[in-house]
Amino acid sequence: MPNATTRPKRSRRNRRAPREDPARNELVSRSLESAQQCLVNQDYGTAFVHYLLVLNVAPVLKDVAKESFRFTLFKWAEELDSLGRIQDLFGCYEQAMELFPTDEVIVNSMGEHLFRMGFRDEAAGHFHKALKLRPDFPEAKENFYRVANWLVERWHFLMLNDHGRNHKYQLAIQKAVREGCNTVLDIGTGTGILGMCAKKAGATEVYACELSRTMYELACEVVAANSMEGSIKILHLKSLEMEIPKDIPHRVSLVVTETVDAGLFGEGIIESLIHAWNNLLLPPQNLQDPSSGPSQTGRVIPAGATVFGMAVECQEIRRHHRLCVPEVGGLMLGPVGEIHSPVSCSPDADDNTEPYTTERLSRLPGGYTPLTSPFRVLDIDFNNPQELEGLYSKEVGRLHLGVIKEGVLDALAVWFQLQLDEENSLSTGPQEDTCWEQAIYPIQSPESCMVKPGDELLVEVSCNDAYLRLCLTAVVREGRVFHLDEWDRDAWSSVSSGTPEVELCSALAGLQTDQERPQQAFMLECSEIALLNNTVYHNKFHSAMSRLLRQLRETSHVAEHPVASEVNGHHSPEPFYVLDVSEGFSVLSLIAARLGLLPGGSGEVQAYSSVEKEQHQAILNLVAEANGVPEGRLEFWLSHVEDDSAVLQRPAIEKLWSAIFLDCVEICGLIRQKVVEKATLARSLLEDGGHIFPERIVIYGMLVESETLLQESAVQGRQPTLGFNIAPFINQFTVPVHVFLDLSTLQCRYLSEPVELFTLDLMNAATNYTARELKVRACTSGRVTAIPFWYQIHLDAEESVSTFSPDSHWKQAAVVLQEPLHVTVGDTVRLNVQLLKSSFSISASREEEPVPMDTAATSAMLERTV
Structure with missing residues (x-):
């Protein structure tokens, strides 16, 4: 460079230290x-x-x-x-x-x-x-x-792993594009797979819309990774908000969508298709000018659907939607009257109810029994705009269904066949190997309804809003019609056979109707009803609490309880104070209050419940009155504290708690967050001899091979997604723990016996640890893909309940391994279990050398916990 060295260099000045101020x-x-x-x-x-x-x-x-x-x-x-x-x-x-x-x-x-x-x-x-x-x-x-x-809801993984579903959609899209549908709109694109199918099939213009911000960004990444970012326009919009030419330049010739849920219409497909036909799609062929070419017509994939249903008996559904027991833990429940779940299609259902829930019938514990043959509910043509617009105003349909098998009528199960085009269809039926669940319409009659062959069910079908509704209105027997909303138990019993099952149902119903039923029917969440139906749990708590009160009475004297109250001129010991801080509805506080009324302990328990919903409090007050608990012996604790976060505190300045009930395990199968911190605080609030329920939680687990858990946890490579590169992007949202698991019906192979993974002592923190390493021996060869776990909840030294039992209201959970471990019989798998703030993690690795294991002991453990 000319004159590069002619310019003198400046010497750098020494920086001064900043002046002190x-x-x-x-x-x-x-x-x-x-x-x-x-x-x-x-x-x-x-x-x-x-x-x-x-x-x-x-x-x-x-x-x-x-x-x-x-x-x-x-x-x-x-x-x-x-x-x-x-x-x-x-x-x-x-x-x-x-x-x-x-x-x-x-x-x-x-x-x-x-x-x-x-x-x-x-x-x-x-x-x-x-x-x-x-x-x-x-x-x-x-x-x-x-x-x-x-x-990213877990069903995204299931659907993307369903190669059969993806391939059939691909075939239908390819056929439509070949027939001239060159402009495509993918409504509810998700990861963008259907839009990419359209582009790969040769569509000239492809648009896609997605309401979820997370899924929209994910779709953009996926489309870019598959080199289609310049040829697919993705909009972060609800399709109902889309306009021409603001969002897309002109009407399209094909709409593809899978905005359907287990009940077909629950994700708003009818509303979105009506809007699409009116604003975004070319007219259908039957409304098109005959002189127009085929490219000027519009169509929808799927082309239509047929909905099917059947009536079923299923104890698992029943115990989640209806009170099935007359008493729990020494408490009579009959006087409460009707308790049902927030899932109902009855005409008087309020805005808080849902018309159906969803279940995979093939995986329900205890199975199910069809009481009718499958029946056709309705047919819908998505390519007929007039039919779509008339669906909401359509008259209520009435079906007459013949009963084919004797049993308790628990629910109507519904599924559908999605007709993609003339050649390709998908079925969501309970016998299909599908990623879909079925829609469940529980029967919300106040009493169990036993039906038998020859009976006829009257079912009303309507769709006056976004949901398909099926409502069982009556049962016909021997020419007599029995309406569910005016159920006459005596008249029904008079025409029922004298079988033991019918007599039992009648007796249970009588327990609920001996007293005048309250005008109001109470509603609890499905999980709360299942909890209330769990008699084993409540009876064991009754025994453990009774034992604690006896111990406290034996060791306490008036001198140790200096504050006494005057009752009818006599001094009585200050009552023992118990606090139930369970999440949601709970009757544990009331069980404790009633125990104080038993001989030898009159008026000795002052119980506090942390329930806050008015309906929950009303139920507890009714049960208290019916079981002779004096007014004032049960109080609602949140009215005594200024802040819900400060629920764990003394009952009064000079008093401590005799017992505190902690709700330690979530229904989904996980330890509740901050339970260790709550237990630490609870221990400081106990009087001498006081107790936390439960006192200890032991976590058990086993090695299993389950392709199902892999399919539900992450997309398994490119093969199921038709070769598109989707897995690395959506798998960012993979979680290692699968919850709401029914281990008893999970499709899996047990590769080891159950082992104790961890123990959490809530009464003695000194025995707790934060990490544990153990070795598990494989008793069967296979791939370890997951470690399901459950809990043995020890209320005290003598009473415990398992969350892995037929009567459990809890589900189980499983840690799914990112990389499966191949094992043969005798191989040892090293498990590292760590606890951090009530959450624990499990990692696994394989060792070459086997370790001896007491097979008889672990077999006994499996028999005891399963």
């Missing part, structure tokens, strides 16, 4: 002292302001003050949350993240607040960012796994 240093020092004093006084808001000042003026103190600043932020955020100052809460987090943009703890905590307030997409972004900052951050992992289930 006495005033600034004084401000920082005073603000730090003020912040610390505010923390002592629990004035977290003022402390937070002082820390902001200090860290903005003196950034060099960030490392020193980070822990104190975090603590202050979290405490102040809790206060703001309780006061409903949500905007201020998020403002504080934004200020904190400006100061500490790479602090994974603060980022994760921000995500937790967002998730609790319903901002799931935003929460997922924060959890993902926290994991990028620290990949081994367990709290962020747990949070991301939880939010992933909301963002």
Whole structure:
């Protein structure tokens, strides 16, 4: 370069050290002292302001003050949350993240607040960012796994792994494109697979829309990875919001969609197709000018559907939707009257009810029995706009169904055949190997209805809103019509055969109708009804609580309970105080209150329940009255505390609890979050000899090979997705723990005996550990794909219940391995189990050398827990 060396170089000046600013240093020092004093006084808001000042003026103190600043932020955020100052809460987090943009703890905590307030997409972004900052951050992992289930529902994996379903859609799309449908709109695109099928088939223009922000972004990534980003336009819109030419330039000739649920219409396919025919699709062929060419007509894939159904007997469905037992834990339940689930098609159903739930009939514990032959419910033509528009105003259809087998009428099960085109169809029937569940319409009669061959069921079919509704209205026997909403038990019994089953149903019904039934029918969640029907659990709790009260009575005297009350001129010991902090509905507090009324213990138990719903409280009050529990012996604890978060506290300044009932296991099969922290606080609130129920939880598990769990947990390569590169993108939302599992009906091979994985002692924290390594010997050769686990819940030293039993209201869960382990008989698998804040993780690796194992002991364990 010319004259490159002619310019003299400048010498670098030595930088001066920054001058000390006495005033600034004084401000920082005073603000730090003020912040610390505010923390002592629990004035977290003022402390937070002082820390902001200090860290903005003196950034060099960030490392020193980070822990104190975090603590202050979290405490102040809790206060703001309780006061409903949500905007201020998020403002504080934004200020904190400006100061500490790479602090994974603060980022994760921000995500937790967002998730609790319903901002799931935003929460997922924060959890993902926290994991990028620290990949081994367990709290962020747990949070991301939880939010992933909301963002990408598990059925996405099942459908993408269903090669048969994908291939049939591909064939129907290829055929339509060959016949001239060159402009395509994919409604509810999900990962974009159907839109990519259209493009690959030769469509000239492909558009897709997706409402979910997460799925929209995922589809964009998938389309780009398959080199189609320039030829498929994806819109983050609901199809009902789309307009021409604003969103797409002109009407399309083909709409493809699978916006159908187990009940066919529940995802709004009728409404979206009516809008599409009116605004986005070319007219169908039957409305087209005959002189127009085939390319000027529109069509829909799927072309139509036929809905089928049958009546079934199923004890598993029954116990989740209807009260089946007359008493639990010594409490008579009959006086409550009718209790049913929020799933109903009855004419008087309120807005809180749903018309159906979903189940995979082939996997229900105990199975099911068809009581009628399969019947046709309706046919729908998606390519007939007039038929779609007339569906909602269509008269109620009435079906007459003959009963073919004797049994208890528990539900109407519904499935459909989706006709993609003239040649390709999909069935969601219970006997099919399909990714679909069936829609279940439980029979919500106040009493069990036993039917027999020769009876006729009257079913009404309607679709006056977004849902298909099937409502059993009456049963016809020997020419007499018995309406479910005016059920006459005596008249029904008079024409019923005298079989033991019928007499039992009649006797149980009589227990519920001996007293005048309340005008109001009570509604509980399905899981709460299953819990109430779990007599084994409540009876064992009754025994354990009774034993505790006897022990307390034997060891306590008036001197040890100095505060006594005057009753009819006599001094009586101060009652024992018990607190039930179960999630949702629970009768445990009432069982304890009634135990205090038994001979030798009159009026000795003051029970508190944490239920807060008015219906729950009304049920408990009715049961209390019917079982002779005096008014005032059962109180609702949340009316005594200022904040739900402070539910664990003393009953009064001078008193402690005799027993605290913790709800430790979620219905889905996981340990509840923060149960260890709750147990620690609960122990400090117990009187001498007091007890936490349960006292101990033992976690059991086994090695299994299950292709089903793999299919439900992650997309298995490119083969099921027709060669499209989808798996790496959607599998980012794979979670290692599969919940709501019925291990008794899971398609799997047991590769080991059950083993004890972990023990959590809630009464004695000193015996707990945070990690455990154990060795499990394979008793069968195969691939270890998962480790299902369940719990033995020890109420005390003598009574325990298993969450893996036929009467359990809990489900099981399983850890699904990312990489299956191949084992042969005698191989040893090393399991590493870790506990962190009530959440535990399991990792597995294979060892070459086998270890001896007591097969007889583990076989006995399996027999005891299954």
